Amino acid sequence: MTGLSAIELEDVVKEYHSHGEVVQAVKGVTLDIAEGEFFSLLGPSGCGKTTTMRMIAGFEAPSKGLVRLHGQDVTNVPPNKRDVNMVFQSYALFPHMSVWDNVAFGLKQRKTPQEEIRRRVGEMLEIVDLAGRDKRMPRQMSGGQQQRVALARALVNRPRALLLDEPLGALDLKLRQAMQIELKRIQREVGITFVYVTHDQNEALTMSDRIAVMNDGLVEQLAGPREIYERPATPFVAGFIGTSNLLTGAATGGELKIGGGRVLVPGHDGDVTVTVRPEKITIGTEEPGPGRSAVRGTVAEVVYLGTYNSYAVSLADGAEITVFQQNVHDATATAERGDSVWLSWQAQHSYVIGS
Amino acid sequence: MRRLTPYLLALPSWMWLAIFLVVPMVAMASVSLQTGNAIDGYAMTFSFSNYGDAIGRYSTQLLRSLLYGGLATLAMLVIGYPVAYWIAFKGGTRKSMYLFLLLLPFFVSFVLRTISWNFLLSDNGILLGTLKGWGLLPADFHVLATTFAVIGGLTYNFLPFMILPIYVALERVDPRVVEAAQDLYATRAAAFRRVVLPLSLPGVFAGVLMTFVPATADPINAAILGGTSNTMIGNIIQTEYLTNLDYPTASALSFTLMAVLLVGIFVYARALGTENVLEAAAR
Numbered sequence: 001m002t003g004l005s006a007i008e009l010e011d012v013v014k015e016y017h018s019h020g021e022v023v024q025a026v027k028g029v030t031l032d033i034a035e036g037e038f039f040s041l042l043g044p045s046g047c048g049k050t051t052t053m054r055m056i057a058g059f060e061a062p063s064k065g066l067v068r069l070h071g072q073d074v075t076n077v078p079p080n081k082r083d084v085n086m087v088f089q090s091y092a093l094f095p096h097m098s099v100w101d102n103v104a105f106g107l108k109q110r111k112t113p114q115e116e117i118r119r120r121v122g123e124m125l126e127i128v129d130l131a132g133r134d135k136r137m138p139r140q141m142s143g144g145q146q147q148r149v150a151l152a153r154a155l156v157n158r159p160r161a162l163l164l165d166e167p168l169g170a171l172d173l174k175l176r177q178a179m180q181i182e183l184k185r186i187q188r189e190v191g192i193t194f195v196y197v198t199h200d201q202n203e204a205l206t207m208s209d210r211i212a213v214m215n216d217g218l219v220e221q222l223a224g225p226r227e228i229y230e231r232p233a234t235p236f237v238a239g240f241i242g243t244s245n246l247l248t249g250a251a252t253g254g255e256l257k258i259g260g261g262r263v264l265v266p267g268h269d270g271d272v273t274v275t276v277r278p279e280k281i282t283i284g285t286e287e288p289g290p291g292r293s294a295v296r297g298t299v300a301e302v303v304y305l306g307t308y309n310s311y312a313v314s315l316a317d318g319a320e321i322t323v324f325q326q327n328v329h330d331a332t333a334t335a336e337r338g339d340s341v342w343l344s345w346q347a348q349h350s351y352v353i354g355s
Numbered sequence: 356m357r358r359l360t361p362y363l364l365a366l367p368s369w370m371w372l373a374i375f376l377v378v379p380m381v382a383m384a385s386v387s388l389q390t391g392n393a394i395d396g397y398a399m400t401f402s403f404s405n406y407g408d409a410i411g412r413y414s415t416q417l418l419r420s421l422l423y424g425g426l427a428t429l430a431m432l433v434i435g436y437p438v439a440y441w442i443a444f445k446g447g448t449r450k451s452m453y454l455f456l457l458l459l460p461f462f463v464s465f466v467l468r469t470i471s472w473n474f475l476l477s478d479n480g481i482l483l484g485t486l487k488g489w490g491l492l493p494a495d496f497h498v499l500a501t502t503f504a505v506i507g508g509l510t511y512n513f514l515p516f517m518i519l520p521i522y523v524a525l526e527r528v529d530p531r532v533v534e535a536a537q538d539l540y541a542t543r544a545a546a547f548r549r550v551v552l553p554l555s556l557p558g559v560f561a562g563v564l565m566t567f568v569p570a571t572a573d574p575i576n577a578a579i580l581g582g583t584s585n586t587m588i589g590n591i592i593q594t595e596y597l598t599n600l601d602y603p604t605a606s607a608l609s610f611t612l613m614a615v616l617l618v619g620i621f622v623y624a625r626a627l628g629t630e631n632v633l634e635a636a637a638r
Contacts, residue, residue: 058538086535086538088534094532095532096553106540109539
């Protein structure tokens with residue numbers, strides 16, 4: 001991050017009229033995306049992330065608010081006059097053009113000299129590892145290859161920002177993971193701002209410098225991946241990112257009495273919502289000593305997941321807690337279904353939402 | 356037995372084609388080579404000169420038909436493409452209603468539709484009569500019995516056959532592909548020219564085929580709207596067959612027309628590179 005703003009949204013609202021009703025897809029989003037940043041818009045479908053991106057690209061005009069690219073107000077500038085390019089969810093390659101013509105399209109529209117087009121398209125196909133396939137038609141290529149053509153078609157124009165709308169959604173898991181690493185590498189190589197729309201929290205956590213978690217047309221939290229994972233600002237974020245245990249109750253003297261035990265929340269009193277990540281919790285039969293949060297429960301389910309076991313533990317008051325335990329020693333479970341167990345974790349691993 | 360099943364299932368259609376397409380074609384071909392007259396009958400003489408004679412006698416009408424058919428097709432393309440475009444991209448949830456409206460005139464017979472034009476455009480009818488009454492048109496102004504009326508009638512009658520295939524092709528164009536072009540610095544016009552138009556060409560190709568062939572061969576519009584000086588080849592064939600009972604000339608003209616149209620289509624397909632276009636649009 002150089003600190004310069006690449007993209008700024010100022011209180012952007014997008015309303016649609018449908019059957020005489022006004023529907024707000026985006027309800028007031030303010031973002032400041034820095035030059036060279038890998039920025040993700042993360043959220044479930046219908047949360048407004050794609051609409052937000054389309055307003056950055058220029059396909060939708062905001063009902064209210066401002067969009068700035070590199071300090072210039074582009075709120076009402078059409079997409080063909082904006083120095084950003086987009087990689088579409090379904091790639092949207094031109095089906096009647098070869099790979100080469102697809103990639104050269106933007107340069108030709110900008111009346112780039114023939115010689116330069118040849119050089120830049122060649123280089124770009126090299127980068128995305130498609131050299132020698134330039135005469136193929138899109139329909140003759142696999143999903144992963146089409147994906148790379150779409151990426152090359154956008155990047156060859158050296159836009160000041162690249163917008164990616166769930167670009168890996170259609171790929172299978174292996175390819176998706178490979179492309180994640182690939183995208184990150186390309187982003188580092190070309191050094192331009194990436195705005196990445198996804199509903200896949202792993203994707204967002206792996207690649208992003210910062211993430212805006214969106215829900216119902218609003219940004220719930222805007223922070224780095226670690227911060228979002230460890231310190232979710234709202235119950236929605238805690239639930240959406242990874243698996244999370246939510247415990248609610250009234251705390252007295254920095255302690256929340258729950259499930260025949262205690263959750264340590266130093267410095268908090270009154271109603272609190274606490275999250276604990278499943279992998280932070282230790283499962284055992286002995287009551288742990290003081291200084292740790294500890295609750296009692298009964299194992300309701302054990303699921304073997306290869307690298308770890310997942311336990312669902314029911315507390316006395318009906319709450320259910322998920323625990324992940326790494327299979328460090330062997331594959332046998334520490335506890336069986338029906339066992340009465342103690343769950344404990346370090347005080348620092350309880351995070352009081354909104355604090 | 357199982358292997359034969361598909362062939363057995365196809366048998367009725369093959370029989371149908373054989374009886375109602377191949378047999379009449381062969382019969383017509385043989386009639387076109389006969390000589391004789393309507394009273395004594397016709398006999399096979401392998402008289403290939405029938406073709407030369409027929410073409411020589413009616414070359415004017417043959418060329419006129421191709422010209423009228425071509426102009427009407429052009430007019431249909433110019434009128435029909437925007438309509439198809441509008442329905443495909445701006446029709447929203449009412450697309451089916453617009454298509455239904457487009458086909459609504461087809462619930463009335465072809466001849467009646469054309470006669471209603473006659474009624475509408477007659478020299479002192481509702482339209483021209485009223486305008487003349489207001490002094491907006493000279494008293495001797497007329498539309499019927501002109502080239503314009505015939506081409507207008509052809510254009511009107513075959514227009515939906517142009518619009519529908521173009522609509523189908525445009526409907527299949529992913530709006531995101533158009534957005535991608537605009538995202539890549541293309542203006543709306545450039546996005547249309549470089550992306551939408553090429554992707555709709557298979558529809559244009561089909562539309563031209565489906566309208567040019569019947570419009571060129573059509574006898575009804577010229578008969579009802581054209582008066583005496585706009586006779587097309589369809590009218591000649593009809594007259595030779597039904598009035599003059601000169602079957603060989605009528606058959607020879609029919610085959611000539613068919614050959615000309617087939618060659619035309621072949622050249623057209625080559626020029627447009629349909630195979631490539633179709634392949635590309637098929638993805």
